[in-house]
Amino acid sequence: METVDRPNSSQFPDTDGQFRRRAYRHAVEDGAIDLTVGFFTLVVGVSTQRRIFLPLAVLYLSGLAMAWKPLHYQLTSRRTGYAELPEAPPLRLLTMVMLAGLLTMGVVAALTVTTGRMWNLESWPTWAPMVAGLILAGGFLDTARRSGLVRFYIFAAASVAGSLFFWLFPFGPRINPSDRLSLFLIAMAGVLMAVGGATMAHFVRTRPVIPEEASDGR
Numbered sequence: 001m002e003t004v005d006r007p008n009s010s011q012f013p014d015t016d017g018q019f020r021r022r023a024y025r026h027a028v029e030d031g032a033i034d035l036t037v038g039f040f041t042l043v044v045g046v047s048t049q050r051r052i053f054l055p056l057a058v059l060y061l062s063g064l065a066m067a068w069k070p071l072h073y074q075l076t077s078r079r080t081g082y083a084e085l086p087e088a089p090p091l092r093l094l095t096m097v098m099l100a101g102l103l104t105m106g107v108v109a110a111l112t113v114t115t116g117r118m119w120n121l122e123s124w125p126t127w128a129p130m131v132a133g134l135i136l137a138g139g140f141l142d143t144a145r146r147s148g149l150v151r152f153y154i155f156a157a158a159s160v161a162g163s164l165f166f167w168l169f170p171f172g173p174r175i176n177p178s179d180r181l182s183l184f185l186i187a188m189a190g191v192l193m194a195v196g197g198a199t200m201a202h203f204v205r206t207r208p209v210i211p212e213e214a215s216d217g218r
Helices: 015-028 030-049 051-080 091-114 126-146 150-168 178-204
Strands: none
Touching: 015 126, 030 051, 030 091, 030 178, 051 091, 051 178, 091 126, 091 178, 126 150, 126 178, 150 178
């Protein structure tokens, strides 16, 4: 009886997984996502000081996710080609930034309302930046895992280190506990936009635009 050799997983690597990884890397390598997420982090950071702006930040969530696509096309697709993804990569990160603000504010609201007055600064936990930092770190680690880009691991480490700093550093009476959360988010926004700008400048300098092929009809 003739036997048939069956292929195993070592003979056929996960090409679909590799393609998704390359496509995701292609989507986030140009620095546009850093600038988009950085600007949104700034909006959320300001909103933690002026909570009336939080609904506006929710509207910005979808707007910035859509604004990323034409920027990415102009920067990357004209230089390295086009790769379609089932989801817009910024949406996941922008959502994590939104959660870093909303969930942290929700935790603070639940804790302070038990003292009789919501948002009472005397009962505001100084560790609020740590909650936001861990949420942001989770989003950056997910992006790093999907893309394989080292800078998102650095963003995750900066989120944890920055949140620890703004939790533990003795700023003195001029900085109240709520300011610690806002300053952390604003500082992370600065890091994201600075790295995004440098990444974008390097990408544009090293990746020239691919000239379009001339059509047959002249």
